[in-house]
Amino acid sequence: MGILNKLDISVEQFESGNIIITSMDKLLNWSRLSSMWQMFFGLACCAIEMMATSASHYDLDRFGIIPRPSPRHVDIILISGTVTLKMATRIKRLYDEMPAPKYILSMGSCANCGGPYWEHGYHVLKGIDRVIPVDVYVPGCPPRPEALLEGLIKLQDKIRNQSLAKHTA
Amino acid sequence: MGNILTQWLGDNLLTYILIPVPVLVWVLVFALYAVLGERKVSAWMQNRIGPNRTDKFGLLQTILDVVKLIQKELIIPNRADRLYFRIAPYIVFTATFMGYAILPFSSVYIGVDLNLGLFYFFAITSLSVIGVLMAGWASNNKYSLFGGMRTVAQIVSYEIPTALSALVVVMLAGTLSMQKFAEIQSGGILNWYIFGGPGSVIKIVLIPIMVVSAVILFISTLAETNRTPFDLTEADSELVAGVHIEYSGMMFAMFFLAEYAQMFAVSGVVTTLFLGGWQSPFGDLVPFLNTPVFQVFWFLAKSLFLVFVMMWLRWTLPRVRIDQLMTMCWKFLIPITLVNLFLVGLYIILT
Amino acid sequence: MKAYFNHIYQAVSTIMVGMSITVKQMFRKSVTIQYPEQRLQLPERERNRLFVNMEDCIGCDQCAKACPVSCIDIETVKVVPGDIVGKTGTTSQGKKKALHVTNFTIDFAKCCFCQLCVFPCPTECIYMTDVFEYSTYTRKELKYQFSDLTPEQGEQKKKMLAEYNAEQEKKKALAAEEAAKKAAEPKPAENKGETKTESDNTKES
Amino acid sequence: MLSNFGQVLVFMIISIAFIAVAIITAKIVAPRFPSKGKYSTYECGEETVGDTWLRFNFRYYVVALIFIIFDVEIVFLFPWAVVFKSLGVLSFIEMAIFLLILIVGFIYAYAKGDLYWDKPQPVIPKLERQIFKSEE
Amino acid sequence: MEIGLNHYLALGAILFGLGLFAMISRRNAILVLMGIELILNAANINLVAFSRYNGLGVDGQVVSIFVIILAVAEAAIALGIVLNLYNNFATVDIDEANTMKD
Amino acid sequence: MSELRTEELTINMGPQHPSTHGVLRLVLTLNGEIVTDVKPVLGYLHRCFEKHCEAMTYPQVVPYTDRMDYLNSMNNELAYVLAAEKLLGIQVPERVEYIRVIMCELQRIASHLVAIGTYGNDAGAFTPFLYCFMDREKVLELFEMVCGARLLYNYIWVGGLSHDITPEFVTKTKEFIKYFRPRIKQINNLLSYNKIFIERTAGIGVLPQDVAVNAGVSGPTLRGSGVKFDLRKDDKYSIYDRFDFDVCVGWGERGVVGDCWNRYIVRAYEMEQSLRIIEQAIDNIPEGDVQSAVPKRVKPVVGESYVRTESPKGELAYYIISDGSLNPYRIKARSPSFCNLSVINQISRGHMIADVVMILGSFDIVLGCIDR
Amino acid sequence: MEITDIYNKLKKVFGDGIGELKTDVPVSPFFFADRSKINAVALFLRDEESLQFDNLSCLSGVDYDKDNLAVVYHLFSYALGHSLIVKCLIPKSDPKIQTVSDVWAAADWHEREAFDLVGMVFEGHPDLRRILLPDDWEGHPLRKDYKVPEFYNGMKVPY
Amino acid sequence: MPITTILFYVLAFIIVVSAVMVVFNKNVIHSAFALFFTLFAISGIYVLLKADFIAITQIMVYVGGILILLIFGVMLTTKITNVELKTKNLNVIPSVIFSLGIVTILIFIIFSTKWNIKQAVENEETITHIGKALLSTYLLPFEIASVVLLVALIGSAMFARKIKD
Numbered sequence A: 001m002g003i004l005n006k007l008d009i010s011v012e013q014f015e016s017g018n019i020i021i022t023s024m025d026k027l028l029n030w031s032r033l034s035s036m037w038q039m040f041f042g043l044a045c046c047a048i049e050m051m052a053t054s055a056s057h058y059d060l061d062r063f064g065i066i067p068r069p070s071p072r073h074v075d076i077i078l079i080s081g082t083v084t085l086k087m088a089t090r091i092k093r094l095y096d097e098m099p100a101p102k103y104i105l106s107m108g109s110c111a112n113c114g115g116p117y118w119e120h121g122y123h124v125l126k127g128i129d130r131v132i133p134v135d136v137y138v139p140g141c142p143p144r145p146e147a148l149l150e151g152l153i154k155l156q157d158k159i160r161n162q163s164l165a166k167h168t169a
Numbered sequence B: 001m002g003n004i005l006t007q008w009l010g011d012n013l014l015t016y017i018l019i020p021v022p023v024l025v026w027v028l029v030f031a032l033y034a035v036l037g038e039r040k041v042s043a044w045m046q047n048r049i050g051p052n053r054t055d056k057f058g059l060l061q062t063i064l065d066v067v068k069l070i071q072k073e074l075i076i077p078n079r080a081d082r083l084y085f086r087i088a089p090y091i092v093f094t095a096t097f098m099g100y101a102i103l104p105f106s107s108v109y110i111g112v113d114l115n116l117g118l119f120y121f122f123a124i125t126s127l128s129v130i131g132v133l134m135a136g137w138a139s140n141n142k143y144s145l146f147g148g149m150r151t152v153a154q155i156v157s158y159e160i161p162t163a164l165s166a167l168v169v170v171m172l173a174g175t176l177s178m179q180k181f182a183e184i185q186s187g188g189i190l191n192w193y194i195f196g197g198p199g200s201v202i203k204i205v206l207i208p209i210m211v212v213s214a215v216i217l218f219i220s221t222l223a224e225t226n227r228t229p230f231d232l233t234e235a236d237s238e239l240v241a242g243v244h245i246e247y248s249g250m251m252f253a254m255f256f257l258a259e260y261a262q263m264f265a266v267s268g269v270v271t272t273l274f275l276g277g278w279q280s281p282f283g284d285l286v287p288f289l290n291t292p293v294f295q296v297f298w299f300l301a302k303s304l305f306l307v308f309v310m311m312w313l314r315w316t317l318p319r320v321r322i323d324q325l326m327t328m329c330w331k332f333l334i335p336i337t338l339v340n341l342f343l344v345g346l347y348i349i350l351t
Numbered sequence C: 001m002k003a004y005f006n007h008i009y010q011a012v013s014t015i016m017v018g019m020s021i022t023v024k025q026m027f028r029k030s031v032t033i034q035y036p037e038q039r040l041q042l043p044e045r046e047r048n049r050l051f052v053n054m055e056d057c058i059g060c061d062q063c064a065k066a067c068p069v070s071c072i073d074i075e076t077v078k079v080v081p082g083d084i085v086g087k088t089g090t091t092s093q094g095k096k097k098a099l100h101v102t103n104f105t106i107d108f109a110k111c112c113f114c115q116l117c118v119f120p121c122p123t124e125c126i127y128m129t130d131v132f133e134y135s136t137y138t139r140k141e142l143k144y145q146f147s148d149l150t151p152e153q154g155e156q157k158k159k160m161l162a163e164y165n166a167e168q169e170k171k172k173a174l175a176a177e178e179a180a181k182k183a184a185e186p187k188p189a190e191n192k193g194e195t196k197t198e199s200d201n202t203k204e205s
Numbered sequence D: 001m002l003s004n005f006g007q008v009l010v011f012m013i014i015s016i017a018f019i020a021v022a023i024i025t026a027k028i029v030a031p032r033f034p035s036k037g038k039y040s041t042y043e044c045g046e047e048t049v050g051d052t053w054l055r056f057n058f059r060y061y062v063v064a065l066i067f068i069i070f071d072v073e074i075v076f077l078f079p080w081a082v083v084f085k086s087l088g089v090l091s092f093i094e095m096a097i098f099l100l101i102l103i104v105g106f107i108y109a110y111a112k113g114d115l116y117w118d119k120p121q122p123v124i125p126k127l128e129r130q131i132f133k134s135e136e
Numbered sequence E: 001m002e003i004g005l006n007h008y009l010a011l012g013a014i015l016f017g018l019g020l021f022a023m024i025s026r027r028n029a030i031l032v033l034m035g036i037e038l039i040l041n042a043a044n045i046n047l048v049a050f051s052r053y054n055g056l057g058v059d060g061q062v063v064s065i066f067v068i069i070l071a072v073a074e075a076a077i078a079l080g081i082v083l084n085l086y087n088n089f090a091t092v093d094i095d096e097a098n099t100m101k102d
Numbered sequence F: 001m002s003e004l005r006t007e008e009l010t011i012n013m014g015p016q017h018p019s020t021h022g023v024l025r026l027v028l029t030l031n032g033e034i035v036t037d038v039k040p041v042l043g044y045l046h047r048c049f050e051k052h053c054e055a056m057t058y059p060q061v062v063p064y065t066d067r068m069d070y071l072n073s074m075n076n077e078l079a080y081v082l083a084a085e086k087l088l089g090i091q092v093p094e095r096v097e098y099i100r101v102i103m104c105e106l107q108r109i110a111s112h113l114v115a116i117g118t119y120g121n122d123a124g125a126f127t128p129f130l131y132c133f134m135d136r137e138k139v140l141e142l143f144e145m146v147c148g149a150r151l152l153y154n155y156i157w158v159g160g161l162s163h164d165i166t167p168e169f170v171t172k173t174k175e176f177i178k179y180f181r182p183r184i185k186q187i188n189n190l191l192s193y194n195k196i197f198i199e200r201t202a203g204i205g206v207l208p209q210d211v212a213v214n215a216g217v218s219g220p221t222l223r224g225s226g227v228k229f230d231l232r233k234d235d236k237y238s239i240y241d242r243f244d245f246d247v248c249v250g251w252g253e254r255g256v257v258g259d260c261w262n263r264y265i266v267r268a269y270e271m272e273q274s275l276r277i278i279e280q281a282i283d284n285i286p287e288g289d290v291q292s293a294v295p296k297r298v299k300p301v302v303g304e305s306y307v308r309t310e311s312p313k314g315e316l317a318y319y320i321i322s323d324g325s326l327n328p329y330r331i332k333a334r335s336p337s338f339c340n341l342s343v344i345n346q347i348s349r350g351h352m353i354a355d356v357v358m359i360l361g362s363f364d365i366v367l368g369c370i371d372r
Numbered sequence G: 001m002e003i004t005d006i007y008n009k010l011k012k013v014f015g016d017g018i019g020e021l022k023t024d025v026p027v028s029p030f031f032f033a034d035r036s037k038i039n040a041v042a043l044f045l046r047d048e049e050s051l052q053f054d055n056l057s058c059l060s061g062v063d064y065d066k067d068n069l070a071v072v073y074h075l076f077s078y079a080l081g082h083s084l085i086v087k088c089l090i091p092k093s094d095p096k097i098q099t100v101s102d103v104w105a106a107a108d109w110h111e112r113e114a115f116d117l118v119g120m121v122f123e124g125h126p127d128l129r130r131i132l133l134p135d136d137w138e139g140h141p142l143r144k145d146y147k148v149p150e151f152y153n154g155m156k157v158p159y
Numbered sequence H: 001m002p003i004t005t006i007l008f009y010v011l012a013f014i015i016v017v018s019a020v021m022v023v024f025n026k027n028v029i030h031s032a033f034a035l036f037f038t039l040f041a042i043s044g045i046y047v048l049l050k051a052d053f054i055a056i057t058q059i060m061v062y063v064g065g066i067l068i069l070l071i072f073g074v075m076l077t078t079k080i081t082n083v084e085l086k087t088k089n090l091n092v093i094p095s096v097i098f099s100l101g102i103v104t105i106l107i108f109i110i111f112s113t114k115w116n117i118k119q120a121v122e123n124e125e126t127i128t129h130i131g132k133a134l135l136s137t138y139l140l141p142f143e144i145a146s147v148v149l150l151v152a153l154i155g156s157a158m159f160a161r162k163i164k165d
């Protein structure tokens, strides 16, 4: 059960050398990075740019990213916008409901650290990383679609260099 | 049995076990590339490109999707009913796959040529209803339950127009064997049942009836496979993802697989009934095009065209509401098919 | 009965119209910009990451004041006599710089790219660039340090000022009047006056 | 050797085996990081209110009910359609009578509104007192 | 052992027994209905078995079709009754409904 | 005795739900598929706009107004800026007025495109959604050319504009007008007049005139109910009185007046009218300096102002109280979506779940505007 | 109708319930109404044939001065095309005011918002709960003396 | 052992086990789902008996129809999770004894009777025979069946309407 859990150890044991595991590693990582299904989920202004990114001009589908509404089917959650305290608990819950290899991309200033609302925003969570672990921060307010794509490519790089099963979960 | 594998391998148990394998392989390949195709078709219709980062044309995309899905954690929610939650995907996929048994891929390759073929197909595919209901109920999620219920109501009521419009062909052909349907329609495009089937010139009167029947059959199979505009069961804008909501990883993939498998299965049936099955459209004019290998090609081409039409519709139309769906069935499809049935009966008696 | 068939007719015909539109679109060229390989030509007014040209910055704090988000953090140290800022001690326009900018950070995790900080700058040294590809794995990296002084140098400058001040104190004790005059000198009031005239120029551009 | 239905059975077994293999592979491979929130029921990020397994819409039952009658009718129609050509006019009339009787039922159910799915019954809001008078 | 008529009949009998048990011991009306369905199925198995082994030929099968039809009609009507019962007495417990009548 | 009624089922729609247009949560009480009660739960995006403004200077508020209704930043800026200018007594140059009108109308088109697209998406048609976004991208290109940002512009300033327009902008805008006319028709053919779509929307969520007015509904939603009222015509703020355009109302072309379809189609018509306004304005932009009236230090006297404007969503008003200091004492935004959404419970009772989605979509709400 | 006419009309009917008309304030004139009469005033404004304020354009709660809160009503008449501003002062010690949500449905949510953010209590409101902030939030943020809480639900609030 | 024998035992096993589950399960909806397996396996038995038409009819009508109706009935009537078997001991033991008794007697009779076994002609095309039989020999029951169905339809629709009002 959960070979990926256990292989974690074996990778360390064999360290550099076990070709099967490394190439397996590569395949698995490749598959994870090129089929990141995204949670159909937007928060604020950044969500509009996220939508624009998935629309024809920038086409997230090229990266194998398709929106799925249910958290059970998704791999990545794009926190696109201002996270308020009221919403934070819900996001945490949604994040919890995602199955294991899962990634978070924080998009825009608000999700990074409260953005323009960091000073006086009594109801804004100052950074989504206070609630859930973040893999990549994309700056911008809102980030251009290209910037989001660049963030996703960064995330792909991160996954590519992962060893088996050492994902954030 | 007329099966090519029996001829090659002889009549032993191994052969019989091997017969379904090509079909299974085809289902898998088809499902993988239909998903990709769907994404590509939608992309083209929307002036996009579609998956192309994995390789130049994104051909590996869905394979990688599957590899990824294998790595996903399988979650069974606490509140779910564990046993039936697990069983449901089996039933859904098996019911669909068993339907493939009677699809005549060519004159020599068919899973099994039951003489009750068509009847069997309708019966066995309706089994998936139970699986969906099980999944919806066992997830213990309101959206799932709603989705499950809707699917059942939808599939169950559309079974009637499906069967009734298929009966038109059965009446003309006088058989239920899928292989015979295909055989009867030999001799070129004009002998397909959508153009009235083989017969003398008087069959012209049949053509409108048959076209209407074919369209109705297509529409109701569309509804049975839960495709847009009838995809109420997983309507994202209302029910989030319907019965699939709580399924993750491979279990979800099975539902997905079943959906696409069913798309091809019903297209295959429509093809066999109305579009001449594996018959070449040129009939015997070009005998070369009617060899078994080409037959497979024709069958796949026709079915895939129907699958394409399904996708085309999906990316064009909004979705209907549940009561409109039901009204459409009871108010439009069933009366029209009944009238069709009557007219064809009259035609047969009069000729 | 008529309505019945009208229903069917309308359904069929509108669906046909819709389908013809989508199928026509299928043969149009796609509009997608394939991002990493293919880039848009961004307009020159593009507003993305800020850049501060420290050569020219006089540490006047105007930009930080204008920022609604207060994401610009400027710390300045007065120049002691004998020391100069940077290499030349003047901006490229030849204005004298009277403050060491020991710390000039812009936190791009907070910035809302509103461009309000750009206009009041008297020396036009803070401006927006078209760099948008700087996403990171950690949030700290988004805090950009523009000051060309390392923290050690900053400490040193502070120390220098403190020493200088102490010296002044001492001198003050010796000669109160003289010291008072000298202490006032490093923050000249003319700076502010200049800012205003400068900002007029910037707005026109 | 195997009868036709034996072949069907093989189809069934193969498909079940396939799913079993797929899911078991996934089970073996997939990681598991149980956490408290993971197994909660999804409802758009909110806590589920009330029980899911409730009595549900009565309509679904009625649809199933009417379907089942028609289902039987179809069961009769299939053998009839197969032999129809060889039996000729008489069977046509027989079937017509059979169908007619059922169609009577269908029309009855239709007229009584049993076939209607719950239609939206919009409640158009009204003010107790007309306040706003349009210019036109 | 070669499977013969007896086996099918025995299977039918067991099914019948189970259905009977459900009918008399379970008090949930719908379970009683399920019991009835089991019994009808048992009967059908017998009919078809006889049609195969006892020369009943196609007749046995036709009769079993009629049995299925009866089952349908019975299920439809009986469920209607059960639902009405439930509607009126808010229970599907047969005994309870019995006592509530008076 | 209990009846065989379906038990009332409470179901949460949102905050994470594909069709709530953001983080709105609707608590639906269902009887079967019929909705008996809708309780909107707001505040998932409450970003403390009004509190923020109290700590900002007047020009610094502008970026925050952008973020209020993020689909529609220009109009938000304009409304706020008009209120501030009224307080300050600033008269802006002609050129600025013209450019503001052009920008706002372009923004109106962009905003309506999103409304129409997402509405199609709610109905289950994904393709029109992307077509709309494709066209919207063209508008955004224009904006980006002028002010460098795609979504949140900070373009309209108190007393002026942040940048002047370029000649290229004028030609590009003209091109856009030419390109966009047929596109509206295409969208109408693909979606608006599709039988299924009409079936889904016509006669759904009927909002009678007097209820609408009483509930403070405004904008296309109000005009969908047949009230011929448009602040651009009836209040004549900025220079809208110089342009010739029609106020579009739903007259029940399909369905009945005040239903979802009419609310929807008003937007499609309005895009056409916006094009007309732009056409008239783009050729007549007078020369001038766009920043000549920008005050150095914005410090109004004690007082208050309330300015209503017609944003794509409806009546958008800013109420500014000044205490004579650099920072506003209180800014209240009267957001159109907030008022429009408040009628949802009244008009969706008795509909089905799918209809609630359609009704919600027909208001074209933006959560940033509702929660502020 | 001119504002003075409206004012005089109201003054005639409600007498003391209406404060004096302030026209010297830049931008737009307004008058105060008594908080315990506001419902009646509102009803009169709506139903009087010559006034017909059928639309409550905006209702804002304001932390007015040291000891007063205020509610500001911006009224508009679609039928006659005129508008009006009415204010109500509410002492902070006893922040209660009559609701107008039965007169204009639009007031319903606006009053909830004012309650939520400024903290005045609308008597007779059908459903006076917090609308934007979570139910368990403490304090009313738009008061001038509001202190941002340190923690909410275990999440740190300040940066 | 010939394959049919194995199949028979497998199917019989499934039937009996799932039927037992139907009867003894606490949760009515579990019973209903278990009934699915019973009915499905019974159609397998029909296949073994070379009655393919009946087998498919079984699937179509029972599994696709009656079972769904039953499940819907269950879902309509009860709070499913709460439905417990409220049987008093008094009721169970006598009925077990009674049913067991009947089953034993039946099985005894079955195995002791000398059945008149005639191997029927294997006809592949059962459907034509059935069709012909239906339209000739069994014409009357056939038409009556339609009346029965009509009555069932109208009756149940009436019940349904009564519930609705």
Ligand code: SF4
Binding pocket: A044, A045, A046, A047, A080, A081, A082, A107, A108, A109, A110, A111, A115, A116, A140, A141, A142, A143, C112, F067, F152
């Ligand atoms: S980062 Fe900027 S654009 Fe994104 S949600 Fe926050 S304010 Fe809106």
Ligand code: SF4
Binding pocket: C050, C066, C067, C068, C069, C070, C071, C072, C106, C110, C111, C112, C113, C114, C115, C116, C117, C118
């Ligand atoms: S762009 Fe705006 S937010 Fe960013 S530093 Fe400049 S003024 Fe501050």
Ligand code: SF4
Binding pocket: C052, C056, C057, C058, C059, C060, C061, C062, C063, C064, C074, C120, C121, C122, C123, C124, C125, C126
């Ligand atoms: S306004 Fe310009 S010169 Fe002044 S501190 Fe900022 S960057 Fe430096």
